Amino acid sequence: MTIEILMPALSPTMTEGNLVKWHKKEGDTVESGDLLAEIETDKATMEVEAVDEGTLGKIFVLEGTQEVPVNEVIAVLLEEGEETTVLENYAPTSLEKETPKEIEENKNRESTIETKAELPPASESNSFTTLEDRILSSPLARRLAKENNIDLMQIQGTGPRGRIIKNDVNTFITSQENSSGAYFSGSFPNNKLKTSYRDEPLSQVRKIISQRLSKSKQEIPHFYVSMDCFMDDLLRVRKTLNEILGNEQKLSVNDFVIKACAMALKDTPKANAIWKGDSIRYYDNVDISVAVSINDGLITPIIKCAEQKALTQISKEAKELIKKARENKLLPEEFQGGSFSISNMGMYGVKQFNAIINQPQACIIAIGAAEKRAIAIEDKIELRTQMTATLSVDHRIVDGSVAAELLSAFKKYIENPLLLVLN
Numbered sequence: 001m002t003i004e005i006l007m008p009a010l011s012p013t014m015t016e017g018n019l020v021k022w023h024k025k026e027g028d029t030v031e032s033g034d035l036l037a038e039i040e041t042d043k044a045t046m047e048v049e050a051v052d053e054g055t056l057g058k059i060f061v062l063e064g065t066q067e068v069p070v071n072e073v074i075a076v077l078l079e080e081g082e083e084t085t086v087l088e089n090y091a092p093t094s095l096e097k098e099t100p101k102e103i104e105e106n107k108n109r110e111s112t113i114e115t116k117a118e119l120p121p122a123s124e125s126n127s128f129t130t131l132e133d134r135i136l137s138s139p140l141a142r143r144l145a146k147e148n149n150i151d152l153m154q155i156q157g158t159g160p161r162g163r164i165i166k167n168d169v170n171t172f173i174t175s176q177e178n179s180s181g182a183y184f185s186g187s188f189p190n191n192k193l194k195t196s197y198r199d200e201p202l203s204q205v206r207k208i209i210s211q212r213l214s215k216s217k218q219e220i221p222h223f224y225v226s227m228d229c230f231m232d233d234l235l236r237v238r239k240t241l242n243e244i245l246g247n248e249q250k251l252s253v254n255d256f257v258i259k260a261c262a263m264a265l266k267d268t269p270k271a272n273a274i275w276k277g278d279s280i281r282y283y284d285n286v287d288i289s290v291a292v293s294i295n296d297g298l299i300t301p302i303i304k305c306a307e308q309k310a311l312t313q314i315s316k317e318a319k320e321l322i323k324k325a326r327e328n329k330l331l332p333e334e335f336q337g338g339s340f341s342i343s344n345m346g347m348y349g350v351k352q353f354n355a356i357i358n359q360p361q362a363c364i365i366a367i368g369a370a371e372k373r374a375i376a377i378e379d380k381i382e383l384r385t386q387m388t389a390t391l392s393v394d395h396r397i398v399d400g401s402v403a404a405e406l407l408s409a410f411k412k413y414i415e416n417p418l419l420l421v422l423n
Helices: 100-118 139-147 166-179 204-219 232-248 253-267 311-326 400-415 418-422
Strands: 003-006 016-022 035-040 045-049 054-059 073-078 183-185 194-196 222-230 273-275 280-282 288-290 292-294 297-299 340-344 363-367 371-377 380-394
Touching (some): 139 166, 204 297, 222 400, 232 253, 253 288, 253 340, 288 311, 292 311
Antiparallel strands (some): 183 194, 292 297, 363 380, 371 380
């Protein structure tokens, strides 16, 4: 009996994925635990291992195919003793999402097409059916082709028996756009200058980022609290510690920020929470999500139980997670969850910004650059190093007084860095 291999759900938010690469080809023997394919999810590119054993009989979704829905059939295995002849008339349940009505309509359409194909040529001259009606294609593909004025005769189908599916039409549209040239004449004097552009399809990561952040801003009542923190003592302590550690390890300012957030949340447990819809969950431990820039967006690997870890341990874990994030090698448990987020753009010279809350967390802190500023201290102007921290808060979970308490605690630890070394 054939075994269907489905597009797996590799994260809670994943609804579709891109099939990056097959590590097996048709006819190969597959054993449990073998590396089958690489799938790009909403968070990273992950390796998928075989669960069952057999021979890879047929691949239905080719390398490079995008937007493959979760639980769609991507290939089938033949069990021991099964012949490839069982695949001659085999078709998976579905290769794209269709409503029950569309599925029934497609069955009727395919039946009609096959009947018409068997009619003698003489009957075709008396038929009012167009040639497009004879092409094996899904209702979604036909609708998309019609909306874009595309002749289905130009498209090569990748579905069962050469059936044209939605992804085939989308691929054709993209290829036409790329080959049509990106230049057009602008309204410049004598038309000597031209404006150029390129349209880049959204990656799976960018799609999820747009969905989640739009949802966050639409649903969460954000408010913001900012404080300036003196950094002179922290920078001196950091320099001293790095001299002691030598080349073995270097502490970054962000390592101190992570530890300071963890200790501030330990002191302000009402902010160490997430929104559950009908309840608020308060955590005993502090799991810090750190925003990391990757090629096509952001991902937030997690420093777990950060309040219990030394600065050196936090620094080591952060560097390892950032490296894995940029190589698309994070495991789901390394980026899913978290009770609080940090977004640091200080290294880019950004003075201050407001970050969007990472649902379902209650808060995210935005860290600006540490810079020299002229400050009035006891009626004297002094040149001191300051950093602006802005806390974005979900007002459904955290009130203004709690937000102020949390940010004040953060400021205390940043301005007294020895507290971070001792804890």
